[in-house]
Amino acid sequence: MSAARAPRFASVDALRGWAVAAMLLVNYPGDWSHVYAPLRHSQWNGCTPTDLVFPLFLFLVGVSTALAMHGLADDPALRRQALAKAWLRASRLALLGLALHALAMWAYDKPHFRPWGVLQRIGLCFGAAASAQLYLRPRGQWLAIAVLLLGYWALLATTGGTLPLDNVVSRVDAWMLGPRVYEFDAASGRGHDPEGLLSTLPAIATTLLGMRAGMLLRERDGRGLLPAGLAALAIGAAWALLLPWNKNLWTPSYAVWSAGWASLLLAACHALFDRRGWRPFGRSMGINAIVAYAGSWAMACVLERSGLFAAAYRGLLQPLLAPICGDEAASLAFAICFVGFWWVLAWGMARRGWRVVI
Numbered sequence: 001m002s003a004a005r006a007p008r009f010a011s012v013d014a015l016r017g018w019a020v021a022a023m024l025l026v027n028y029p030g031d032w033s034h035v036y037a038p039l040r041h042s043q044w045n046g047c048t049p050t051d052l053v054f055p056l057f058l059f060l061v062g063v064s065t066a067l068a069m070h071g072l073a074d075d076p077a078l079r080r081q082a083l084a085k086a087w088l089r090a091s092r093l094a095l096l097g098l099a100l101h102a103l104a105m106w107a108y109d110k111p112h113f114r115p116w117g118v119l120q121r122i123g124l125c126f127g128a129a130a131s132a133q134l135y136l137r138p139r140g141q142w143l144a145i146a147v148l149l150l151g152y153w154a155l156l157a158t159t160g161g162t163l164p165l166d167n168v169v170s171r172v173d174a175w176m177l178g179p180r181v182y183e184f185d186a187a188s189g190r191g192h193d194p195e196g197l198l199s200t201l202p203a204i205a206t207t208l209l210g211m212r213a214g215m216l217l218r219e220r221d222g223r224g225l226l227p228a229g230l231a232a233l234a235i236g237a238a239w240a241l242l243l244p245w246n247k248n249l250w251t252p253s254y255a256v257w258s259a260g261w262a263s264l265l266l267a268a269c270h271a272l273f274d275r276r277g278w279r280p281f282g283r284s285m286g287i288n289a290i291v292a293y294a295g296s297w298a299m300a301c302v303l304e305r306s307g308l309f310a311a312a313y314r315g316l317l318q319p320l321l322a323p324i325c326g327d328e329a330a331s332l333a334f335a336i337c338f339v340g341f342w343w344v345l346a347w348g349m350a351r352r353g354w355r356v357v358i
Helices: 010-027 049-069 076-108 118-135 138-157 168-180 200-219 225-240 252-275 283-287 289-306 308-325 327-351
Strands: 183-185 190-192
Touching (some): 010 049, 010 283, 010 289, 010 327, 049 076, 049 200, 076 118, 118 138, 118 200, 138 168, 138 200, 138 252, 168 183, 200 225, 200 252, 225 252, 289 308, 289 327, 308 327
Antiparallel strands (some): 183 190
């Protein structure tokens, strides 16, 4: 027995490309002191457009997992083989994330190595989603989503809520890793990591919600994505009255709210690119998403260490654009140029048929 070949949806690739482009846009401004508010993360509670980018990517990880692994669970041998391959890939993603953090230590003269990170979380979420796709039926997947979100809500509610640094999520990260977390106060011993251990649990739920959306895409040609997205937005908004949106803690209300937006974006892209045949602008970036993310990180580290990053901005774009458009516009222009470089590079790779699977 063999699984049917997974269909390739241009909408998924294109939307993934835009998600990665948005990651680069918000990660590499010319000057962090001059960034437009929508391109910043919320300081704590709340949700800006930038806060929706990472959950969108994880949602699409779930969509792709459902599309690629559909039918493999029916054959025990294929299922075991697929599970081993999935966790091997998850491990490679995590190791790549660790390597990039080591590079950042060198580039930015960081005193401590940070183990948690974006690629590490992507790897864990992908491995968990693949396991759920292979070993759980739809009802079991929905049960897993409910347990993760409601259990995490109960954990936060019974241990002090979402106060910065005083919540259980931050305390566990600081206890485990001390100064190796993203933010650490040596005087108090408190710290926080936005990609830490406990907050990965609701992030897995985000990926599983994407997996259920992927099945709507495959089995129902996307019918149901729009009402599911609207329902998720309503639930996320209502839940925020009890527990605020918070990307740093990946609160359940934030997980559902962001999944709602992701579902609506996927529905729109599916209608335009898959059904109407519009050119899937951004697909090249989506096909080699991890290459663009990791490559841009490495490039930024080299430019920072050599001093070329600041020289390019302060010696060229800032004096040229800031007097005319303002410092925020100049900083954004630098980020757009940075994204543009990787956009063109990904387009060239796609033209040559190069697809790198990490």
